[in-house]
Amino acid sequence: MNAESMRLLVNTVQELSLARSLDSVIEIVRFAARHLTGADGAAFVLRDGDRCFYADEDAISPLWKGSRFPIDSCISGWAMLNRQPAVIEDIYLDNRIPHDAYRPTFVKSLAMVPIRTLAPIGAIGNYWAEKHIPTQEQVAILQSLADITAVTIENINVYNELEHRVKERTAQLEIVNQELLSLNQELEAFSYSVSHDLRAPLRSILGYSDILKEESFENLTAEGKGALETIQQNGNKMNNLINDLLKFSKLGRKELRKQISIQMSW
Template sequence: MSTSFGGATARKIVYLDGGDSNAEDVYETLRKGAVGSEVVRIARVEDYRAALESSGVDLIVADDPMPGLPGLSARDLAWQRCPDVPFLCVSDTVTPERIAAARDAGAADLVDRRNLPHLLAAVKCSLNLMVMERRIRRRARLVSAIQELSLVRTLGEIQVIVRRAARELTGADGATFVLRDSGYCFYADEDAISPLWKGKRFPMSACISGWTMMNRQSVIIEDIYADSRIPAEAYRPTFVQSLLMVPIRTEAPIGAIGNYWATSHRATPEEADLLQALANTTSVAMENVRVYEELEQRVKDRTVQLEATNRELEAFSYSVSHDLRSPLTVVRGYSEILLSVLGDTAEPGVRRYLEQLVAGSKQMCEIIDDLLRLALVAKTELHVQEIDLSREAGEILSKKQATDADRQTECVIEPGVTAQGDPGLVRVVLENLLSNAWKYSSRTAAARIEFGRQASTDGSCVFFVRDNGAGFDMEKAASLFAPFHRLHDQKEFAGTGVGLATVQRVISRHGGKIWAEAAVGKGATFFFTLPGSKPKE
């Protein structure tokens, strides 16, 4: 039942009777103003505490003073049990100072008990305010639940969110989350003042959640024992007196959400709409989870396939490269022997053919070596430790300078640069990047090669190798790390096109990143990260 005061509604009004001579007039005024509803008159503190523990209280009217419990003390007690319920004080002594004190203490108002029309107006105002605040809170809770459901990835997360939100939206004493399981209703989860049916299955035709799903509509039942659709025996061990049940998705329902009350309560249309809105959002979340799990499984299956394919390709690449190396070595060796034996006696055409054969076999051996190195990167087990990158870079560039003594190149290496990584594999990275810098700056008059580190925007350490050589067009950088793809002609700068692919694989195995910045004729800078490395202090 609901109480009506000119449009404002309430389920139950508690009147705390202090025994004043006007108490009967106050009670009768409340009772007549709330035609056909429940007005509970209480004279003892113990009964007042019990009433606060019960459900459905929408307004408290308290005499002040009340023997054993002054009006504002009664408000403090109500605040602890039901802080959202409006609290009105009635008194024979009403002054502006006392009204202000009552409102400061949390009371809706302090009313002269002898001015009954004023009392009715105060009740109406308090109830209207309560209805608006409750509506705002419920809609805010619905929005919060919708936001939470938009982020879930599992059915279990959905159940936790829905069971809590379902109770809070309507102020129910219990809520259930029911799933359709072939011809059965599976009570998957619940949130209630005492146990209901969590984990149990009932035939669709034998429970109200099944009726809701089969009829694709919500149902409101004020007295469960007066409704033939309710299996009374299943409800007798529970607290349930009234319920509201809505389907999860009205087209081809996949479940239901139930609300339950321990005292007689007829769910309002607003409560039914709120719960149905939650159910509709739940159906979308459940479909999202299904799609997400399906996509996740596809990704896992595809990943397994790709890993298997990569292993096969790596094995094939290693095997072919290894098998080709021996005959190519033989070809190259005999070609060099022929050149040496024939010497100047060889005809010019024959000598040119032999020189091309030696050069071609040499280049092919380099490609095979690079392919073997690329394949081994994936097979090598990482042994991470601290590496002195400055020392490694110095050794690599010193060897370059020793083999090309006539070349004048400024090499700048930041001292004390260290990183966490596998020493052998990180050495491969530096050799490739510094060798490229050496090669592509070979035609620059004042060549400069630099190795160092810098801090990124997030504070992590970024290493770099920079040169002022040929550079490249950044529009072509997308394929920079692809095997066998080169941005320069073989005649201009020799190479196999495998080195940078190897570098990227090494960095990826360490969990880092590599990228480049360049401009044609102005050089290039390669940046890379190795997780766990300390930035420059």
Template sequence: MPSPELALLEARLAQASSVEEIARAIIGVGRRMIGCDGITFVINENGFCHYLDEDAISPLWKGNKYPAAHCISGWVMSNRRATMIPNIFQDERIPHDVYRRTFVKSLEMVPVGDRGAAAIGSYWAEFHDPTEHESTTLHILARAAAAALERLESVT
């Protein structure tokens, strides 16, 4: 039996009529389900990572666009591979100068679907190695978002 959060997510995704509504639905339950300090939904827009929505202990990325070649979400979307980074300052794919101004110390980012069109990232204010539960939950969210995006494309 799905958790109440997953049931709520499924209902919201079934009614979503835009990418923004899908992002809002994922973000709306994702942070609670994972227990992270922040979560974001990113879409690929012509070589830029557009941070479409976010729920975090303090605002960081929502509405911003960064060149895909210079951010971890761009790497995840172009490689279509999830990544866990327990210490962002030890990973060369992270623009350290940007992250130094934030609370983020650790993150996990997963692609949504297999086309490189979107990604979901969770992040923590302390150095943290995502647990199996946290990682599995993030992947479940990504699969749900991918299915909702496919459904949306099929009706438009």
């Protein structure tokens, strides 16, 4: 491998390491595949069930971009099904080639390698306008590029799956936070109601009962005195109950704020 090809391969690997979408991978690989081997054209093929989808190309003239062919009737499908490269010097002497599909093109020779040999997900094709046999080193480089491409696509799938899970988790946390905030607002409303709607009239009852006890206690009958004592005792109990409710409410709101803070830190 000459120095220029080495630089291109290194740059390609670096670019692929930063790729975050299949479109980016295809754009990087189709260019590198052609220029690493000096081919007149290169195609990036994806397996689509039982068909081969020619996703993109870099060539001196149009090939089959956007087309789909049965996987058992094209050379990219053969490379995927057999999990090995196909090198063909004269396409019209090879019965694996659908000749009618090639006649409108410039292609005379080709090399096709599978993307991932264990369970191929696609193929990379190189094409020449004149009869040509690529060297073993060129085929090896092309296969190395395909292997790197397979790893990159797998990494992107993992990255996208993690991103999807993070979005789902974030959405779930937002719902929980909204519920916690709503509950916190309800507790605040409850505290306000207890503090004002209950305590205010109770304060008046206890205040008037104190005035009555100070100014007219001796004038009350025994029954009246007993009733006044009962009112004050029950009023004080009610006041203590309100204080306890307010303390409980404050603790609840404090815990809710803690939970909200924890959820938002995720």
